[in-house]
Amino acid sequence: MRITQDVRYRKGEFVKNLRVAAGALTTAVLLMPAAAVAAPAPLPTVEGVPVLARAWISNTRDGGSAVLTVHGVRRIEGATVVYFSMGLPKGAPADANRLFSYYGGGFWNTLTVGNSASGAECAVSLLDIAGGKAYSTLPISDANSCLGTKGIDFSPPADKPNAAVVGWSIVAPLPKDVTTVDVFISSQVLPDVPVEDGLLEPVSQDPVPVVGTGWPKIPTARLSEVVDADKAVFPLMSRVQPIDVPVAEAQTSEGVQLEIPASVLFEFDRSDLPPAAGEAIDAAVAKITAAGTSGAITVTGYTDSTGDDAYNQALSERRAQSVLAALQAKLPGTITLTAEGKGEADPIADNGTDDGRALNRRVTITLPK
Template sequence: MTPSTLRRRSAALAGAAGVLLATGAGAQAAEAGRDELPLGTIDLDGQETPVLGSFVYHQFHLDTNPEIRGLVHGVQRVEGGTVLYYSVGTPAGSSASAFAGAMAFPDSSHPYDGSHGVDLALVDTQSLAAYRPLYTSSETFTSATADLEASPGELVVGWAVFPELAADVDTVQVTMPWGTAVGDVPVGEGALKPVAQEPAPLLGEGWPEVPTADALAAADAAAVTYSLVRRTGDEEGTSTTEESPEQVAVTLDANVLFASGSADLSGDAQQVLATIAADIADRGTGEVVVTGHTDSDGSDTFNQTLSEQRASSVLNVLQPASGSGVTFTAVGRGEGDPVAGNDTDEGKQANRRVTVVYAVQGES
């Protein structure tokens, strides 16, 4: 296959609008109206080229600027790190006369080298961890933007190295510039081959050479590893959950759990509390703290007593169903710990709540 044919194949991938390339056993199919590629492998001049996801955004995140398109080809474990391989370019017919790497990335900043494409991340949504590219005082372990050059319709291959992933991580979310996400990318083993002579080859002409384990060993993985918080809520608004790798904090709407001025749980509370108890039994550890809160209506004494009673009511349902691996404490805060102003009905409603906080062990 000639270089011009290769580039036409790359253009077909970069400008995939309206074409579905079905891979496996050389099968191909076209389907109008599709802007997506399947997961799989495409044969480019005898090179098995994995396609694990695609992304589209505009230069500098402005709709009036040229469109940037690309593919994710691998998230690979190597000694000392994890390598992301991607390809990027502008589609055929783009308003840009040529593609340059600086079009695809915002200006990088300290501690990274300003001439590299670093607005990238790997996100482990199970363990709630995010990773930025590795670096040292003298080296940034990503493609230099000056190396990423191509004509419209071509895709050029870039790379970035992140910290080593835990052994049980089998998929990650890849975040490209300006938060453009490619989800559920499988994690593979070993650097992609064959290795090209160029630092940023065109797609189908090999893969960039990545740093050695000795070079990566000088980077501080902890400096580019971040804990995340997941926030979720149920459809009825009965509970909201804030989860980090270390703990879970559930906020229960007392307006749903209890009648006004009462500490008797409603029927709607039972299923919500059963779900929380099941999670505590599965992975909770240490102390579970149940805390009641009220608005400012009524006397301080009444509100303090009501908050204690409501916390105890929730504890009495959770504790028998949560197993023996945790201990429980019920606390009442009365009106003393508001999350909103008590001068509006909405603020008072937010303040009437019960929280359940517990540490977790193992995977999130």
């Protein structure tokens, strides 16, 4: 039995149809491309307003739906601005406005790629499938925050119950040769959205304007507050995880990568392989052999952030070397293995939770292309 193939990222893992571990919370999330969902009920047409993609946002509190629209993915110096809006469809219940903030809550709590920040402004990512990269929201020095519409209610004016309200988010800059992206926002994937240049005009005086009354003013000067911009860009993975074998197989831009949780291989704070680790080692050998691998293989050990940096580095190196020795005894001489440790570097989950730390403790085996 196998779980279906899914697209994932390193850091904050994006998942199309799989179980997602987000900090201490583990929940099943179904992310469906907009093209695969029934067309949303129409919102009032506004002349001159671009509609690049549209999807439903479901609300589990009252069973209703709101309409999410992407109006622009705009390239600016040092960043990319995503304009989006949310509104109630025609025919929505008369009391829907009272519950409208529940839909907005979908932005607050959605899966965020690339960082642990919360809020609508942090819940946007751009996917370049062909280039194998995900571009997430740019983190700023204000802890757990990103550049974008902050604290937006998305509630329309009382006299315009079906009006959509505009929000925005600033994402890592896209390469110049990327002309279309898939937009991941509020647990929805909206495919094939064109990338254009420059900010939308005219600019409204309202920080959260109604669609058709102008566009939010984007504070580009605040790009100076961005920290660790490189951490907002991640390699994409196509990953298959067998349920009965604890070895994940991922396609990355560098080649095939096998990943084994440290809990499967080692006892706590140990680097010697117990007999119980044999199944995982045999599974990895079978995958390497089936791939027809020859040449150099790199075995890399990782730890969580608990403990001293130097100790974690040494532990990760010892664990990588133990796995290398076990593999070397079972693989042909045409394969060369190299071991390295990266300690707590390159975490794939939040080190602030038990579940996140467990995901970060791992050994990867990178096969050549």
